[in-house]
Every structure is written in C-alpha cells, then in structure tokens.
Amino acid sequence: MDQNIKKLALRQISYGLYIMSASDGTNHSAGTINWLSQASFQPPMVMVAVKADSRLYELVEKTKVFAINILSDSQKQIAEDFFRPTTFEDNKLNGHSFIAGDKGAPILDEIYAHFECTVSGKMELGDHVIFAGEVVSVGQRGDGKPLEMSTTGWFYGG
Ligand SMILES: Cc1cc2nc3c(=O)[nH]c(=O)nc-3n(C[C@H](O)[C@H](O)[C@H](O)COP(=O)(O)O)c2cc1C
Known part of the structure; x- marks a missing residue:
C-alpha cells in the first residue's frame, strides 16, 4: 500500500470537532476529538474512537x-485548549467552567449543545478504542453552527 496515498485518502474524511468529557465526581478529563459519528437511530447511538493510553479513555x-x-464555528480556541492534558483548577477544566450533566459528565458552560452517552460496548482493535454509546441525555443553550475540521487547517487522521 502506498503510504502517501493512504494518508491522503484517509484525510479526505469529513469531521466535526468536539470536546469529549468524563468524570467520576472527583477526577475529570476532557479532550478535543474528531473521530465521532452517529451509529444508530433506535436506540440513538454514536461511536467514538478514544486514544487507548489517554486519561479520557481510563475515565x-x-x-x-x-x-x-459540540463546538461552534467561533470556538476554535476552545478546541486548542483541550489538545493538552486536562487540568482542574478553580473549578475549571483547562480554564473553562462547567457543570455536571444529568449523567455526571462535564458540560462546558460556553457550549451551545451537548449530549451524554452511556457506554453500550467497545472494540479494542488498534491504538484507539472504539466506544459505542447510547445517547441518554441532551441539552441546548443556544444556536450555532458546528466547528468543522476542514476550516481549521488541522488534521487528525491519515
Ligand atoms: C485535531 C485533533 C483531533 C483529535 N482527535 C482525537 C480523537 O478523535 N480521539 C482521541 O482520543 N484523541 C484525539 N486527539 C488528541 C486529544 O485531543 C489529546 O491527546 C487529549 O485531549 C489529551 O488527553 P490525555 O491527557 O488524556 O492523553 C486529537 C488531537 C488533535 C490535535
């Protein structure tokens, strides 16, 4: 397989950018992710790939x-803030205030829409673990357009 074409072809996949988060009530973790897709209508499910050696995966x-x-198209800076390991200071995650969602996962105050999932299954086949999550709680605070990877100049894939 031609490695350059593999990289180019895989980088043609379209993505959004999101902050994925988890908490056990004491420890919190949040990271910017893009490997996410809806995967079922009934029940409503998503699948997301999380780095196997990350704190986010552990939590x-x-x-x-x-x-x-869900990040809006004006929130590229928030995505950047969550490329680095999670800090929890002054009740903020990487400098961003949040509340616990209905199921306990951190919901950033600045975010216009979110959903929470319970894990229904996982697949460990590579350096990222694929979680299948059932959407069990949703919230909206306003309107927005989602931040799309293609507008950022960033890549995660290839
Ligand atoms: C553009 C971009 C997209 C990313 N997408 C993902 C992703 O889909 N899944 C993932 O696990 N990490 C992804 N990351 C990495 C995480 O943002 C980052 O490594 C993580 O938040 C650090 O968390 P940790 O301290 O728990 O390792 C991405 C990074 C960048 C720069």
Whole structure:
C-alpha cells in the first residue's frame, strides 16, 4: 500500500470537532476529538474512537459515561485548549467552567449543545478504542453552527 496515498485518502474524511468529557465526581478529563459519528437511530447511538493510553479513555472505561460538547464555528480556541492534558483548577477544566450533566459528565458552560452517552460496548482493535454509546441525555443553550475540521487547517487522521 502506498503510504502517501493512504494518508491522503484517509484525510479526505469529513469531521466535526468536539470536546469529549468524563468524570467520576472527583477526577475529570476532557479532550478535543474528531473521530465521532452517529451509529444508530433506535436506540440513538454514536461511536467514538478514544486514544487507548489517554486519561479520557481510563475515565470512560471506569464510569461508562461520556459527554460530547459540540463546538461552534467561533470556538476554535476552545478546541486548542483541550489538545493538552486536562487540568482542574478553580473549578475549571483547562480554564473553562462547567457543570455536571444529568449523567455526571462535564458540560462546558460556553457550549451551545451537548449530549451524554452511556457506554453500550467497545472494540479494542488498534491504538484507539472504539466506544459505542447510547445517547441518554441532551441539552441546548443556544444556536450555532458546528466547528468543522476542514476550516481549521488541522488534521487528525491519515
Ligand atoms: C485535531 C485533533 C483531533 C483529535 N482527535 C482525537 C480523537 O478523535 N480521539 C482521541 O482520543 N484523541 C484525539 N486527539 C488528541 C486529544 O485531543 C489529546 O491527546 C487529549 O485531549 C489529551 O488527553 P490525555 O491527557 O488524556 O492523553 C486529537 C488531537 C488533535 C490535535
């Protein structure tokens, strides 16, 4: 397989950018992710690939709950703030205030829409673990257009 074409072809996949988060009530983790898709209407499900050696993976595995915070097209800076490991200071995650969602996962105050999932299953086949999550709680605070990877100049894939 031609490695350059593999990289180019895989980078043609379209993505949004989201802050995925989890909490056990004491420990919190949140990271910017893009490997996310809806995967079922009934029940409503998504699938998301999470780095196997990340704190986020550990907490989702422990709690079986995660939130997807949907970034708007004006929130590229928030995505950047969550590329780095999670800090929890002054009740903020990486400098951003949040509340616990209905299922306990962190929901950032600035986010216009979110959903929370309970983990229904997982597949460990590569360097990322694929979680299948059932959408069990949703919230909206306003209107927005989602932040799309293609507008950022960033890549995660290839
Ligand atoms: C553009 C971009 C997209 C990313 N997408 C994902 C992703 O889909 N899944 C993932 O696990 N990490 C993804 N990451 C990495 C995480 O943002 C980052 O490594 C993580 O938040 C650090 O968390 P940790 O301290 O728990 O390792 C992405 C990074 C970048 C720069």
